[in-house]
Amino acid sequence: MPATQLSRITLRGTPREIGLAHGENLKPQILRQLHIYKSMFEYTSRLSWSQVLKVAAEFQSTIQKLTPEIHTEMMGIAEGAGVQALEIVALNCRSEIALGKFSDGCTSLSWRKHDHARVLAQNWDWTASVGENLAMVSIEQSGKPTIYMVTEAGIVGKIGFNSAAVGTCLNAIRARPMDPSKLPIHVALRLCLESPSVADAVKTLQDLGGVASAQHILIADSTSALGLELSPVGNKYLPENPSGLIGHTNHFLENRYVDEPPWLSDSPIRLWRLNELTGELIASGVHGDDIVPALLRRKVFSDTFNAPQAIACQEDESRHEIIRSSTLFNIVMDLDRGNPRAEISLGRPGSDDEGPIMTMPW
Template sequence: MKDINIQGIPIVVSKGNPYELGWQHGCAVPDKIKEEVELMLTLCEKNAGLGRNECLSIAGRFVPTIEKYNPDYLTEIQGIAEGAGLSFEEIIFLNARTEMLKLGNGTDRKDSISLKESGCTSIAVTGEVTKDGHTYVGQTWDNLHACLNTMIAHLVIPDSGTPSFFYVGEAGIISRMGMNSAGIGIGVNSLSTNGPVNFEGVPLQFVIRGVMDSANLAQAIESVTRMPNGAVNNIMIAYKDSEAVDVEIDHDNCECLYPVNSIITHTNHYEHPNRPHYPYYCIYTGSSIVRGGRSNKLMRLKMKEKGYLTTCDIKEVFTDHGNYPYSICVHCPNPEKELKFQHQTDCAFVCDLNDLTMDVAIGNPCKSGFIRISPFEDLV
């Protein structure tokens, strides 16, 4: 299976020490990494008025914090850069792209590319209510149509003793949403407030990597909470031992949400009553409210109807078109825009954290359908 794609996106396998992991990643998909860097630079220019040199300089302010969080991650970034034929600064910028794009929050530039429609719907279900007693986690990833061209499926096998992990996401990123071989899986949702980016905090992609390097749920939670974060975001973490927790990240702290009757869903707005804290307030769209409430309702209706849940139930929710086109399965709601800057569901996945399988759909899952992969068996 090493030489085939997943519904058209390339599979990358990286093994070894931090530099080797990065080098193999960069060498495998250099064109996709370069395209993703240029796309993010374009968005920063249009939305925040920042030129290329400004973007690289500003993103570089995160380096001391990343080094404190885990210096091996900077070594891996250097490997990605050299493997792809890019600069260290460009790959740092790419891995701080979440925070860099939030610098444009609240601006109203004439040629800006609105990211408000970009969102994700995350769902976790623990073993008390699943037919096979397994724990599941998954999400839709809603982003620009252009990101379909830069996606990869990536299996990372470190020689450091940390778990292997598998994710689907943009090329050149040190880690994205998926699962690890210890039975940890995550979904990620962007959040927005009127607050500042914290350049003394850890950028989201490195926090995600910290979770993926964790051997159990306690370590995973501490990977999110042990240092300040670079910007507001949400990480849903599930674990094979019938556990799940959702961590809402604020500017200087975090709060946790727990499943209600073994089901939890999350979209792109805060749900904990203590976050965000004054003087900051949550900025969200009606789509997030609808997707959050609807995904929760649909999962509970399925549970009430059958008395148990399966991965098929989550996959069905991820294809839902209620409130179309601003639905859980998003369909380019702004056709007047250039296609690459329209928003849609770019992928969806559901992980079984006990069997360590992932059901993946590239693009709108209602069209592409899901395929199952066992990455720690099929790709090794």
């Protein structure tokens, strides 16, 4: 992905107005996303686009029933972009429809600075072709915190934080089963980003019946953090360790409710390396206000141990081009209740392709 600035769009109003503006502002990116995922579903899952849309129709019924406002927003995105409604639903359910066969590997970290501040950070690794379709989006809705997130065009919830200092990161998990009567993970992320606290987010997901596929959401606010190892057949919640850390990659640590065959051999290695690097920082005296974005990018998220499948992920040329992952961006969120903010860098931290630092809010 070339080093460049991400599109920045501000969405506000009713769910339909938010969706329309999303679709209209990001129409070229949405069209490219649809082209990419059509090819990806065909290659990874042997699903034609008509078969994908058939599964999406099952999810549409669920989304409309459980989260009608988000469904209305998706319909607005489709109208604004001039595409079929089910195509936008398919983008938002892409993790579920692929049954874990998309190999987007990521490394995420939550670190307690003080009793009233956390840092939440992630390298997001995915196929390079998606990079030009990412956008920084803010969403202003009546009666809800303002959302600031980095998302794929057409997708309603992703990685970011809100004005109440609640933030989310995502680690893909490959496991069965999948249940289209439950919430797709990107809708679950949106609900977390609409929540005033970690506790409220967890309660909302539980009250709505849980999620459709096995995934990990690392969620934090200024006073707490949890690793949500979610699945349609049961959840496990990971607390902060005694050092105030939660680290996660692309395999479950405690959730044994699902059928999870080994898939990314580097996932345990990245987690071990993440724990080693943060342990070294703690041993060197790093704590509190020392935990800043530049330090994490330089000392943790730029790490190339076990390259190319490292924390700073490089393309593995042994894989088919359409599913070759590399780190597309790093985000470090400072979840201070009085002033939540984030820094985003494009490309692999510490490499020649690392782009400029951007901030949210902007």
